[in-house]
Amino acid sequence: MGALIWLLIPLLAAIAAAIWGSWATRNHTYGxxxxxxxxxxxxxxxxxxxxxxxxxxxASGRI
Known part of the structure; x- marks a missing residue:
């Protein structure tokens, strides 16, 4: 059971990295x-x- 918990850590890190990557590359052209x-x-x-x-x-009358 402990091995499954240790396997969840990289899985959650990969999910967090995917979310952050999609947020960081969003379109900024509206501003x-x-x-x-x-x-x-x-x-x-x-x-x-x-x-x-x-x-x-x-305009100043010199010409």
Whole structure:
């Protein structure tokens, strides 16, 4: 009887590993869209202002 208990330990470990593996590889794409949009807004905010362009000079009345 004791040998059967010792055989259950690897069996339970394999079942736990299969459950953890399926949980770890689940699809994470549902939250990526909002994160990518936030990153795009961050990049747009960090771009230096383009003060030498014709559009900026026209807006300020220099052309």
């Amino acid at each position: 990526d869209i909002a994160e990518l949009a936030g990153y795009a807004r961050f990049r747009a905010a960090m771009e230096p202002p383009d003060s030498g362009s014709e559009a900026a000079q026209a």
